[in-house]
Amino acid sequence: MTSIDLNSLAVTPADIAAASRAIEKFAVRTPLLTSPALDERTGAQVFLKPEVLQRTGSFKFRGAYNKLSSIPEASRSAGVVAFSSGNHAQGVAAAAQLFSIPATIVMPADSPKTKQERTKGYGATVVLYDRDREDREAIAREICMKSGATLVPPFDDPKIIAGQGTAGREIADDMAARGAVPDVVAAPASGGGLTAGVAIGIKARFPQSMIMTAEPEGFNDHALSFAAGQRQSHHAAGRTVCDALMAPIPGELTFSINRQLVTSGAEVSDAEVAEAMKFAFRELKLVVEPGGAVALAALLAGRLDAKGKTVAIVLSGGNVDAELFANLLG
Amino acid sequence: MTSIDLNSLAVTPADIAAASRAIEKFAVRTPLLTSPALDERTGAQVFLKPEVLQRTGSFKFRGAYNKLSSIPEASRSAGVVAFSSGNHAQGVAAAAQLFSIPATIVMPADSPKTKQERTKGYGATVVLYDRDREDREAIAREICMKSGATLVPPFDDPKIIAGQGTAGREIADDMAARGAVPDVVAAPASGGGLTAGVAIGIKARFPQSMIMTAEPEGFNDHALSFAAGQRQSHHAAGRTVCDALMAPIPGELTFSINRQLVTSGAEVSDAEVAEAMKFAFRELKLVVEPGGAVALAALLAGRLDAKGKTVAIVLSGGNVDAELFANLLG
Numbered sequence: 324m325t326s327i328d329l330n331s332l333a334v335t336p337a338d339i340a341a342a343s344r345a346i347e348k349f350a351v352r353t354p355l356l357t358s359p360a361l362d363e364r365t366g367a368q369v370f371l372k373p374e375v376l377q378r379t380g381s382f383k384f385r386g387a388y389n390k391l392s393s394i395p396e397a398s399r400s401a402g403v404v405a406f407s408s409g410n411h412a413q414g415v416a417a418a419a420q421l422f423s424i425p426a427t428i429v430m431p432a433d434s435p436k437t438k439q440e441r442t443k444g445y446g447a448t449v450v451l452y453d454r455d456r457e458d459r460e461a462i463a464r465e466i467c468m469k470s471g472a473t474l475v476p477p478f479d480d481p482k483i484i485a486g487q488g489t490a491g492r493e494i495a496d497d498m499a500a501r502g503a504v505p506d507v508v509a510a511p512a513s514g515g516g517l518t519a520g521v522a523i524g525i526k527a528r529f530p531q532s533m534i535m536t537a538e539p540e541g542f543n544d545h546a547l548s549f550a551a552g553q554r555q556s557h558h559a560a561g562r563t564v565c566d567a568l569m570a571p572i573p574g575e576l577t578f579s580i581n582r583q584l585v586t587s588g589a590e591v592s593d594a595e596v597a598e599a600m601k602f603a604f605r606e607l608k609l610v611v612e613p614g615g616a617v618a619l620a621a622l623l624a625g626r627l628d629a630k631g632k633t634v635a636i637v638l639s640g641g642n643v644d645a646e647l648f649a650n651l652l653g
Numbered sequence: 654m655t656s657i658d659l660n661s662l663a664v665t666p667a668d669i670a671a672a673s674r675a676i677e678k679f680a681v682r683t684p685l686l687t688s689p690a691l692d693e694r695t696g697a698q699v700f701l702k703p704e705v706l707q708r709t710g711s712f713k714f715r716g717a718y719n720k721l722s723s724i725p726e727a728s729r730s731a732g733v734v735a736f737s738s739g740n741h742a743q744g745v746a747a748a749a750q751l752f753s754i755p756a757t758i759v760m761p762a763d764s765p766k767t768k769q770e771r772t773k774g775y776g777a778t779v780v781l782y783d784r785d786r787e788d789r790e791a792i793a794r795e796i797c798m799k800s801g802a803t804l805v806p807p808f809d810d811p812k813i814i815a816g817q818g819t820a821g822r823e824i825a826d827d828m829a830a831r832g833a834v835p836d837v838v839a840a841p842a843s844g845g846g847l848t849a850g851v852a853i854g855i856k857a858r859f860p861q862s863m864i865m866t867a868e869p870e871g872f873n874d875h876a877l878s879f880a881a882g883q884r885q886s887h888h889a890a891g892r893t894v895c896d897a898l899m900a901p902i903p904g905e906l907t908f909s910i911n912r913q914l915v916t917s918g919a920e921v922s923d924a925e926v927a928e929a930m931k932f933a934f935r936e937l938k939l940v941v942e943p944g945g946a947v948a949l950a951a952l953l954a955g956r957l958d959a960k961g962k963t964v965a966i967v968l969s970g971g972n973v974d975a976e977l978f979a980n981l982l983g
């Protein structure tokens with residue numbers, strides 16, 4: 324695990340460094356937080372990377388802005404298209420607005436209202452589809468064909484992965500500045516883009532760190548894939564409260580990275596996610612959405628074997644409807 | 654206003670520097686945050702000091718720990734006593750626990766449950782009193798007389814003010830590191846300890862900065878006192894949602910500092926406080942209690958004349974009951 328040459332991967336530490344430069348003017352350099360209450364509760368030394376504080380309320384702006392910055396000038400006026408349950412939607416819409424590029428976002432009709440409204444708020448055209456009956460990729464590709472717009476994939480793209488990796492690079496830089504070395508780094512996983520980027524960003528400085536994914540119970544395609552050594556779909560038929568983490572299978576490109584850098588995947592129940600969100604409200608004073616809280620949930624539920632260790636946790640997003648948030652606190 | 658010799662004040666920049674050293678092992682070095690959404694909304698360049706992320710969920714730990722660190726060894730076993738609506742209570746209780754000093758806290762029976770429970774959680778004995786019929790200072794002083802315990806005042810004490818001032822010093826350090834100069838710095842005011850400390854901490858580096866207090870409408874004893882040039886009580890008979898900001902009159906010591914360093918006081922309605930809390934939930938992803946949100950509320954309501962300026966806002970606390978929080982979001 325420690326002998327991997329990061330420069331042999333499809334995304335390299337140099338790509339992440341370039342992405343850091345590309346996004347620094349507009350992305351928030353989110354801080355690395357500590358919480359005495361969390362350390363006491365877990366028996367670990369915990370560092371939190373609150374991407375809830377990122378522009379648009381999730382890490383997705385990093386990858387989206389990095390990707391858009393790579394679109395040639397001549398292609399920009401035709402616009403960009405993305406499909407997303409909501410956080411990538413906002414990331415692409417906000418980045419497109421900054422570049423004055425028209426954006427069309429294909430979103431599930433049952434995605435959180437706050438995500439739909441915020442996406443429109445960044446000036447994007449939102450096209451809703453039925454999650455059970457329609458194919459969002461087909462809809463997005465058809466729009467691209469007709470308009471000549473560029474598709475901005477949610478995770479399986481080197482520029483997207485490099486952009487998300489800037490979060491991992493910042494964690495590594497800030498921990499090094501404090502003289503801390505992460506034993507374990509855990510991030511929420513859906514398509515695996517955040518994990519892949521963070522893994523490269525961390526291992527560029529701390530090759531010995533163990534990287535883990537966290538997923539909702541049932542939506543455990545990463546856990547299954549790590550165990551099998553190849554991409555596996557999850558078997559979940561229903562829903563999870565983690566609307567951001569419902570991708571059916573790891574990405575090809577992301578998994579080509581993650582299978583080499585990630586140790587294993589933790590799974591958490593919806594109840595454990597709710598507990599983590601409550602803990603974040605009560606003790607961390609942070610608003611974290613369900614999907615953004617799964618790595619914290621895995622830590623609090625004892626799934627990261629963290630006691631006595633130094634742990635970094637990514638809180639990947641905070642875009643949750645007020646009504647759902649209030650219900651989960653009750 | 655710019656010619657004041659800070660070293661002539663009852664609390665000096667050197668006292669704050671000493672407090673920073675005294676608390677650094679246990680206080681959280683809270684970050685200075687920026688928010689593109691907030692800058693866009695206000696037309697200002699805004700820096701947020703989120704003391705909601707401080708140990709115990711408010712800035713009060715800073716002053717409490719600094720004060721307790723000054724109690725002679727021989728006096729510690731007799732314990733400490735404090736009266737507080739809740740945040741000072743937690744700050745004193747948590748600091749006392751770290752020093753292994755017994756703590757008794759006199760709290761109003763109608764203070765938020767989360768504040769009562771958290772105070773007990775830090776190992777303190779909580780004594781409840783009736784806000785309308787009993788005198789909390791008399792109760793606290795009687796306990797001190799009987800037990801020989803040390804009273805830890807909520808604001809009118811040089812060690813408390815110096816401790817709170819560490820927040821201002823950190824704002825100044827972090828803004829200087831980013832090449833920013835605050836035109837306006839606004840903090841919530843009850844007894845005025847946070848404001849006094851922050852004013853000294855800021856002006857030690859940025860003597861030209863304008864310091865402002867923010868208070869709930871009606872509970873405007875600082876605004877009245879600045880206008881009159883001397884301490885004035887407010888005339889409010891009822892309640893405000895800002896349970897942390899109900900002191901009837903500025904402190905003597907705090908006002909001796911604030912009347913020299915603070916320009917004026919802004920006032921905000923309970924509805925504007927609720928709007929600020931909603932904005933913090935939706936855009937900042939921070940949990941801010943009503944009293945902790947008044948300076949942000951003043952900014953959002955246009956009371957700080959912030960457009961085109963560089964502004965620093967203290968979010969002083971985040972200890973709010975889940976039920977109230979959910980109601981305010983609705």
